[in-house]
Amino acid sequence: QVQLQQSGPGLVKPSQTLSLTCDISGDSVSSNSAAWNWIRQSPSRGLEWLGRTYYRSKWYNDYAVSLKSRIIITPDTSHNQVFLHLNSVTPDDTAMYFCVRALWGTSGWFFDYWGQGTLVTVSA
Amino acid sequence: DIVMTQTPLSLSVTPGQPASISCKSTQSLLHSDGKTYLYWYLQKPGQSPRLLIYGVSSRFSGVPDRFSGSGSGTDFTLKISRVEAEDVGVYYCMQGIQLPYTFGQGTKLEIK
Numbered sequence: 161q162v163q164l165q166q167s168g169p170g171l172v173k174p175s176q177t178l179s180l181t182c183d184i185s186g187d188s189v190s191s192n193s194a195a196w197n198w199i200r201q202s203p204s205r206g207l208e209w210l211g212r213t214y215y216r217s218k219w220y221n222d223y224a225v226s227l228k229s230r231i232i233i234t235p236d237t238s239h240n241q242v243f244l245h246l247n248s249v250t251p252d253d254t255a256m257y258f259c260v261r262a263l264w265g266t267s268g269w270f271f272d273y274w275g276q277g278t279l280v281t282v283s284a
Numbered sequence: 285d286i287v288m289t290q291t292p293l294s295l296s297v298t299p300g301q302p303a304s305i306s307c308k309s310t311q312s313l314l315h316s317d318g319k320t321y322l323y324w325y326l327q328k329p330g331q332s333p334r335l336l337i338y339g340v341s342s343r344f345s346g347v348p349d350r351f352s353g354s355g356s357g358t359d360f361t362l363k364i365s366r367v368e369a370e371d372v373g374v375y376y377c378m379q380g381i382q383l384p385y386t387f388g389q390g391t392k393l394e395i396k
Contacts, residue, residue, distance in 0.1 A: 207376060207387040223344070224384045232388025258332055268321045268380045274332035 162186035163273035164259045180278055182259030189235045189242055190215045193198075194223065195262040195269060196242040197214050198233060202255035203278075213242060225262040249282045256280075286311050286379050291386035298396045301362040305391045307377035312357045314381075321380035324353055324362045327390075328373040336375075337362065369395050 168180035180198075187194055195214035200205050210221035213233045223231050232245045246253060259275035287310045298301045313322050324337035334345045337353040340360060350365040364371060374390040 189304075206389050207378075209383075209385040209387075222383055266336070267319055267342060268315075269385075270323055270335055270338040270344075270380065271325070271378075272335055272344070274334065277332055 162261060162273040163272055164261065166257070166259050166275040166278045167186075168278055168280070170281060172249055172280060173219045173284055174250055174282055178190055178244070178253060178257075178282070180244045180257055180280070181198045182244075182260070182275055184240045184242065184261075186262050187261065190237055191242050192216060195264075196233070196235065196274055197260040198244045198245070198270065199258045199260050199263050199271075201257040205255070206251075208255075210244070215251050220260055251282045254280065285384055286313075286382055286386050286394065288379055288386055288388040289359075290375075290377060290391050292391060293389065294392045294394070296394045296396050297364075297367040299369060300366050303367050303371075303393060304376055305375055306343045306375075307360045307362070307388050308377055309358045309360075309380070313360075313379050314357055320356060322353075322360050322378060323378045324351075324354065325376045325387075326371075326373050326377060331340075333376060367393070367395070371395075 163185045165183040172178045195212045198210040206256040235242045256277045260268040260271045261273040289308045291306045322340045325333040327333040331351045343351040377388040
């Protein structure tokens with residue numbers, strides 16, 4: 161059974177960096193069939209895919225173009241974790257953030273396990 | 285980006301009655317590999333979304349057979365044959381053919 165346990169601050173000041181951790185159990189961050197995604201949800205934007213990291217003999221990353229200059233998603237193989245860093249945040253980045261596993265199957269990537277969500281508020 | 289549009293945005297259904305949600309995409313979700321990358325998720329109150337349907341019509345593990353998906357190209361439908369109280373929540377369609385993956389705005393299902 162895969163479990164994704166998220167942690168990180170619930171309040172971040174404008175212009176600072178939002179950093180969240182996703183602890184993975186029941187799978188490996190280096191899995192050859194999984195990708196580790198971050199998705200956020202807000203009333204104004206709905207569900208928004210932010211980016212992913214995955215390992216296929218080497219590490220790959222994909223990011224939403226709108227965030228590409230501000231976002232980094234990194235794995236930690238020693239602790240089986242994945243991190244989200246979003247810098248220069250504004251109140252518009254206020255949202256519930258989810259760590260999500262995507263599995264490659266016969267119908268492409270599908271998001272089968274979600275973390276519990278972390279509500280992050282950007283405010284002074 | 286591919287825009288996903290769902291209708292209706294809300295639905296109130298009597299238990300035992302059917303329900304249907306439409307999802308339209310601005311581009312075809314049929315890949316050159318012959319597969320169609322359309323998914324349905326349900327987010328129950330206070331919970332994270334969970335996968336219901338993948339590849340247009342395949343039910344994910346543990347999903348009751350009262351849920352069915354259909355469609356092709358740019359037009360898709362999620363049907364619940366007989367709504368139960370536990371089906372309340374917000375339903376989202378999602379496209380997985382092109383980055384960034386994008387979701388519909390959601391359809392809120394309530395029980396009458």
